[in-house]
Amino acid sequence: MKELVQLSVNGQTHDLVVRPERTLLDVLREDLGLTGSKRGCDLGACGACAVLLDGRPVSSCLTLAVEASGHEIVTVEGLARGGGLHPVQEAFVEHGAVQCGFCTPGMLITVTALLDERPEPTEAEILEALSGNLCRCTGYVKVLDAVRTAIRRMRQPGLPGSVAPEVRA
Amino acid sequence: MTATRIEYHAPSTLAQAVALLEEHGHAAAPLAGGTDLVPALKHGVLQARHLVSLARIPGHREIAITADGGLSIGAFATLADVARSPLVGAVCPALAEAAVQAGSPLLRNRGTLGGNVCLDTRCWYYNQTEAWRASRPPCQKAGGQQCYVNQKQNVCVALFSADTPAVLITVGARATLAGPAGERAVPVEALYSGEGLQPLAKSGAEILTEIAVPAPPARSGTAYLKHSPRDSIDFPLLGIAAAVALSGGGTIASARIALTGARSAPCRLPELEAALAGGPVPAAGDRELAQLATRSLGALFLTDAVPHKRRLAGLMAVDAVERAAALAQGWRTR
């Protein structure tokens, strides 16, 4: 049995026919070609596949695509707007919070959701919000630095969250 | 992901959902957040061929204070909703503590309170992939004959590892089940069979719709402590909930303590409860009491009954009682 599914991803609506056992991650990566969301463990234990579902970060590997039908989905590809990076993305670039980059999409999704909900989270809230996103490269130190910088930047929207000039376009 | 083909149903009323579950019997399973069910589907251990989604059914997500000052929580509310609810924090802080420690933030945004209460039991064999399990004949829970964990008695001893039920049991919460014969409410404690194979003492066609937490008695407090290797993602190796009411004189009037992660159901510690009743509030880390608590566990642990886990359970029980009592001491009438 296949199901008709309507997915709104990064503001675009897609009508798809999918088997019900397929996950949102499968459909994003295979059917929509949105490979920014990563398959790290396929069991909801690493966070590399995190996407926003109606504004909340969830593991897309544990969400059946049929269950996401009719809901708003944002993936890492949808974070940058108007050609500019999201302040959280900029902070990750600037602080060296990105190494191999495989956990990065999920991290960014989690952090943007946190800051949307709580513009000034405490240290404990930052640690807890990211506690479901595994990173094997950075030891989290620079990731946490980047989050703190993004918070400062977003608190003062007048300031350009620009990245150091040496970054290549 | 296995090649198993499944059928998906998205009823828009509870009655339709119950009817679908009844129609397909053992071949059907209700789908809420999916954080436990989807891995089971991927591992090929889910018997169900029909998934009955609860997502399109309106309601059953609200968290409200009842007329008598208790809590009514829709079972489809996510664990994140429960964790961040100021109402839950006010009436039953331990429930918020348990909810916020379940899984990881990503899982709590999908996983529901009902799903956590109805969590399947787990073991090292059953929760593996089909390819992994091919190295050994299936266990009882996977449709075979044996239990690898308990080979002597050969009875499935898969562990119950959800965080919230221990709290719900200590506060005497009741669960509302909607089934073919209508609604019924049972104490959460009575939801569990104690069997690893079929941990829930309810019919497969019944859907958990609401959790009712009674108004806390005066001068009472609750606490939940979790022991796991990491402070997120992991299931509890041990979870201890305590609900304590104090007498006017400041001694313990009643204590209810429940443990998760030791047996195929969350379980009370009646011997410890009795020992505490009428006595003084213990100091955190009271080692004598902790030893008593450890002894009171008796033969509670079905598996991994290493001495340190029993000792830890004793320490945690005392700490949980102390924390709950501290809240009770700060009790103010509303």
Added chain:
Amino acid sequence: MSDYTVVGKPLPRVDAREKVTGAAGYTADVRLPGMLRGKILRSPWPHARILNVDTSRAERLKGVHAVVTGRDTAGLRVAFVDTPRYPADEPPLALDRVRYIGDEIAAVAAVDAETAEEALRLIRVDHEELPAVFTAPDALTPGAPLVHEADYPGKTIWEDWGARGRPQSEPVPRQDNVAARTYVEFGDLGGGFAGAHHVREDRFEVAPVAHAPLEPHAAVAFWDQGGKLNMHVSSMGIFYKRFVLSKALGLPPSHVRIHKSYVGGAFGGKIDVFPYEIAAALLSRKAGRPVLIELSREESLTTTRMDFQATVRVKTGVSREGIIAAQDIQVVVDTGAYRGTGPVVIFLCYSYNIPVYRVPALRYEGLAVYTNNPVKGPKRGHGAPFIRFAVDSHMDMLAEDLGIDMVELMRRNARSQGEVMPTSGDVLRSCGLKDAIEAAARDGGWGAKRRQSHWTGSERFKRGVGLSACSMFSGSPYYPFASAAVLKLADDGGATLFAGTVEMGQGSETTLSQIAAEELGVPLSDIRIVSGDTELTPIEFGSFLSGGAFVTGKAVRLAAEDARRQLLEMAARLLEADVRDLEARDKVVSVKGAAHRRLSYGAIIAASVKQASGDPIIGKGYHKSVPDAGLHPSLSTAKGRWTEAYGFAAQLAEVEVDTWTGRVRVLRVVTYHDCGFPLNPQIVEGQIEGCVSMALGQTLQERVDLREGQVFNPDFLNYRIPITHDTPAMVSGMIHSQEPHGPFGAKEVGEGAVSGVMAAVANAVYDAAGVRITSLPIMPARVLAALDAARARGGRQEGR
């Protein structure tokens, strides 16, 4: 140093924008028209004879395009080490036997993953189970089942290191399960021990751990019309992969092209050529379509590679002052069902240990033993974590025996600049070891916190500090032994750098671009890098043995020097000046003292094209990992040159032990790493922090739970790598020792800081709670058991 404008600066990575937007392409992200999905049928048995593999039903399944088995591999065997002493032993797909749970039997390519999995269920394998052996001691017992009944030596020689197309000679029957042995002896061992003031012997055990990069292994293969194999792989060195793949498939190396993919972390686990990669190539050839094989997390954790289970015995004789007189070390590792890097790790345990302390007399024996467990391979530090755990725990015990402060004991024995390594003749041209020890001790508050566990004021929570040091190669003679780089100038004065490096998180694209920019005199934004593609770039050493920055970085610097020289020579002609009178700055060449006589880089390049027969100015550089290495240094005797430069690190850990629960929390880790010169301090810090986090996982909680050859925790729920909550405060400092052979003085940084953490934590636990844990990981149950034993005996105790 301060003159530099690009190197030595914490500039943002050049690959970061692609990675934060989701645009960066990893192997599993490759999408090609008609691409099939491949899946592998693996052995569920730890040891079995394969009688017949019937694939007919799978082949008939709708949607299946190809099935391959051992019949398609023509007796091929591959291995990381393939030498006359240690010939290749792993058939990519089972021939007549499977030797561990997960061993590859067959592979299927189908229209989608579900169909491929369904096809696997239709393959019938007739087999006969064989007795299996799961521990090194059992495997060494006379009469133990033989994991391999024969070796299959070919004509393989050092220059031909890699896989062979077919067996070249008769199999040689094997008598035991010893997969490899390293033996080193020098100095007057008997005299050293006999004359020692104090001798002690200790034994340590280390559980196997997993690399667990966030990206599971994957490969894409497709063949073009000319019969050339194209692949995307999860690699750490594309030229090594190409070399082995070409040998395995009987193709000239030029007929194999590795295309660029970003790699989502590797940590040593993606060096080997794996059966799934060969299967992807075979399936693609058979099906005539591209094939993607994406391993599951479980497959990645159990069937690629993992770190070794190891036992280390250390015996040391010291003088009254604590000076080491003689040392006797034995390392036994379980290498699993195939050799993997067993022969290498038992050699490296010697080689990564010997640069730390002076040892006048030594006996070292390393044994790698076959078992029916999963295959082991290099993981960050490759032996250094466990040998350093053992030796520096042992040193801490010696320090207490002698009543000498550990810092003082380390300082008295630590090597310094100019020392020559025994057996190899490697020279420590730069060595900041003592500086690192002193800096770590100072910043970690050693003097104030050591032996002060009561300062917590708590009966329950005890705090302590511990220290350890380590060393690491900066590249080694290993195929392709050298790196080359090409720098092509563009007519806007910018340049494109062609370097074969694989960006797997270590930041090589950034640091190499920085080197080119610095040498050429342009900002980093003017350098574009083409990397990770065997067709587009010259050969490269690879990102392992910590040689990336040292070997490839040197080649890039030479290429940029070459381009700059050509640029100045052209400018000299145009400006009618002597080259020595020119200066280059901000992409302009001018005559010193006559600033109006100037030309932009762009104008010089344009003139070069017009006037020098079309020469657009292309710089070229190359560097051999160890320029004066002989033909082949020996793994079994440790003789021969091994590296040009050693990196060093000293690490201090501060812990809090919950003496009631046994839980150890690491509060702070101070690392001082002698990396010669940090090309990009932000990237160096990132490497150190990543090393510390990974090492803490191994120290406290990580363990591949192997029982009867099966991994009981093959997923990220149960194989528990550290999370945010596990992150201690980290101080990550750098010692600038200015390695004379390194680019701008740089040497190793990616691995060293992983190896001092284990002993530092174990020593800190002892300092805090008085219990000595000699088995990793230091889990609560172990600590608690040791505390119980200590209480029972009334004092400080050793625990396992």
